[in-house]
Amino acid sequence: MEQSHVSALQLKHAGIERKIHEELSRPMPDLAMVQSLKKQKLKLKEAITHV
Template identity: 60%
Template sequence: MESTHISALNTKHAGLERQIHEEMTRPAPDAAKIQALKRKKLRIKEEIALN
């Protein structure tokens, strides 16, 4: 059960990475949105590290 939770977190982390990349490659990236996505990604990374 624990590994499925970590797997789900890894999937979310990868999705956030993709969203950040997409936003950064737009003609006019939204810096606030990028920062919010990076914060979410960091929280997920920290949760993965704790498990």
Template identity: 55%
Template sequence: MKPLLKALISRHSIIAAKIMEEQRRPLPDTLRVQSLKKIKLKLKEQISHLERAEMAFIPASANRSRLASR
């Protein structure tokens, strides 16, 4: 796994924990929860983008090496 992808996944988990922690409070700060959820969504979008890019890259490189060996 690429270091950037690993870092994004880690940060996503940290933000999810902060959201849960805030929601468990007797009077959660709804603006903070909303802000954290937006950050979490952005991270998820970045993770998805990188995962799709990795998947698209792997088969293409495998095809090139297979064609070169013919």
């Protein structure tokens, strides 16, 4: 059960990483959105390490 929870968090983390990369590769990236995504990614990373 706990492993599936960690796997789900890791998938979300990877998805956010992909969104950040996609946004930054655009000609005019939305930096506020990137900052928000980075905060979400950090929270997920903390959740993964504390499980």
